[in-house]
Amino acid sequence: MSERSNLLYKKQTVYEKAGKEIVEKAYEYAKGYVAYLDASKTEREAVQVSQRMAEAAGYRPYHFGDPMKAGDKFYYNNRSKNIFLFRVGSEDINNGIRITAAHIDSPRLDLKQVPLYEDNGMCYLKTHYYGGIRKYQWLALPLSLHGVVVKQDGEVVDVVIGENESDPVLYITDLLPHLAAAENQKTVGTAFVGEKLNILVGSRPLEGEEKDAIKLGVLQYLNDTYGLIEEDFLSAELCLVPAARARDVGFDRSMICGYGHDDRVCAYPSLTAIIDADESVHTTMCLLVDKEETGSDGVTGMQSSLITDIITEIAKAMGGNEALVRANSKCLSSDVAAVYDPNFADVYEHRNSALISCGVGMCKFTGSRGKGGTSDANAELVAWVRRCLNEAGVVWQTCELGKVDAGGGGTIAKYMANHNIDTVDLGVGVLSMHAPYEVVSKVDLYEAYRAFVAFYHF
Ligand code: MN
Ligand code: MN
Numbered sequence: 001m002s003e004r005s006n007l008l009y010k011k012q013t014v015y016e017k018a019g020k021e022i023v024e025k026a027y028e029y030a031k032g033y034v035a036y037l038d039a040s041k042t043e044r045e046a047v048q049v050s051q052r053m054a055e056a057a058g059y060r061p062y063h064f065g066d067p068m069k070a071g072d073k074f075y076y077n078n079r080s081k082n083i084f085l086f087r088v089g090s091e092d093i094n095n096g097i098r099i100t101a102a103h104i105d106s107p108r109l110d111l112k113q114v115p116l117y118e119d120n121g122m123c124y125l126k127t128h129y130y131g132g133i134r135k136y137q138w139l140a141l142p143l144s145l146h147g148v149v150v151k152q153d154g155e156v157v158d159v160v161i162g163e164n165e166s167d168p169v170l171y172i173t174d175l176l177p178h179l180a181a182a183e184n185q186k187t188v189g190t191a192f193v194g195e196k197l198n199i200l201v202g203s204r205p206l207e208g209e210e211k212d213a214i215k216l217g218v219l220q221y222l223n224d225t226y227g228l229i230e231e232d233f234l235s236a237e238l239c240l241v242p243a244a245r246a247r248d249v250g251f252d253r254s255m256i257c258g259y260g261h262d263d264r265v266c267a268y269p270s271l272t273a274i275i276d277a278d279e280s281v282h283t284t285m286c287l288l289v290d291k292e293e294t295g296s297d298g299v300t301g302m303q304s305s306l307i308t309d310i311i312t313e314i315a316k317a318m319g320g321n322e323a324l325v326r327a328n329s330k331c332l333s334s335d336v337a338a339v340y341d342p343n344f345a346d347v348y349e350h351r352n353s354a355l356i357s358c359g360v361g362m363c364k365f366t367g368s369r370g371k372g373g374t375s376d377a378n379a380e381l382v383a384w385v386r387r388c389l390n391e392a393g394v395v396w397q398t399c400e401l402g403k404v405d406a407g408g409g410g411t412i413a414k415y416m417a418n419h420n421i422d423t424v425d426l427g428v429g430v431l432s433m434h435a436p437y438e439v440v441s442k443v444d445l446y447e448a449y450r451a452f453v454a455f456y457h458f
Contacts, residue, residue, distance in 0.1 A: 026446030096328030103292030106130030131293030273452030359395030366407020375417035377424035392454035
């Protein structure tokens with residue numbers, strides 16, 4: 001390469017830069033990811049699957065106050081909805097912790113607490129959408145019901161309906177085009193309203209009943225199958241997600257379409273990377289958290305004090321200084337980026353967008369308008385990560401969500417940074433983000449894994 005060509009920065013694809021061996025590994029790695037995705041349609045399911053993977057890798061449950069030593073591997077399952085893995089390194093704990101943090105909740109439709117009603121020969125469930133959805137995308141497609149019902153005595157009943165081929169699915173009706181003349185005049189934002197996202201769940205009356213016969217039929221089914229009565233909905237967390245499974249996309253099978261890539265496409269590589277980076281001298285940590293899509297509030301969101309509580313406990317157990325541990329820690333907030341979509345070119349700024357197949361994307365800042373609501377990582381940290389990734393041969397790019405003033409968004413990065421932990425976003429680009437089925441590139445997924453492994457070691 002001549003000196004002059006060195007002057008220029010050029011984005012390249014994984015196909016151009018990393019070579020065939022990496023590409024083949026990426027396609028193989030994607031198979032494990034697809035299985036994880038299909039088994040983890042809610043945060044609770046993602047926690048269960050992740051915990052099983054952690055246990056298989058020698059991680060064991062952590063309780064506050066447990067002693068620990070170098071080489072110990074723990075997980076902390078927080079209320080079945082988020083899970084923190086950490087492995088104690090051999091170096092001084094005051095050197096800090098290498099943390100990756102992804103979220104395992106995704107946009108969906110939650111059931112209301114009094115959801116069931118009958119109307120004109122049909123039975124429905126009322127919903128309240130969770131996270132940022134484009135409402136029209138959820139109409140007229142097969143949905144499955146996932147979640148838990150917690151009975152008054154504390155018994156937890158797991159519910160999954162619509163995932164097996166023989167299961168029924170649930171459905172939201174849409175307006176026929178023949179009668180859509182008035183609706184067609186409305187804007188997308190006004191035509192589709194939350195209170196109309198009602199789930200069709202039955203139409204057969206229970207024999208011998210006159211009043212509420214269809215509703216009683218549905219309740220009879222739920223009682224026979226799960227032992228539930230209508231009042232049990234009051235203390236339930238049930239949600240509707242797309243019923244279909246993840247599939248390869250494209251004649252070349254280079255992409256994957258599935259529900260909940262945001263943010264399992266970062267959770268899975270974070271999790272497999274910490275498991276595989278077993279030889280690191282650093283103390284490593286992988287956070288898989290809930291509630292990102294609604295602002296990270298609550299006991300299972302990233303704004304909970306759990307993260308600092310656990311760091312405090314690790315510092316104490318390893319004879320370190322908690323403040324110093326946080327000051328010297330580094331975090332990759334692993335969340336998705338928006339891949340440049342030529343069909344919607346006007347909302348992207350091509351130079352600074354994540355391009356498909358160009359590897360894992362680093363987002364120095366998120367937020368909206370004049371960088372409102374972002375932690376904006378320091379150039380020093382960006383340079384450090386840049387060196388880490390380049391030395392490991394990881395294919396990566398920088399990215400911004402879209403055009404300035406086109407919109408915006410946030411991640412958990414700022415909540416980590418607020419704890420005096422240097423944090424930058426690094427994640428996989430997604431097409432159709434927040435749609436029932438999103439699309440990612442297999443090589444971008446694998447570069448995220450390679451990036452996290454490199455980070456845990458660096
Ligand atoms: Mn996300
Ligand atoms: Mn999201």
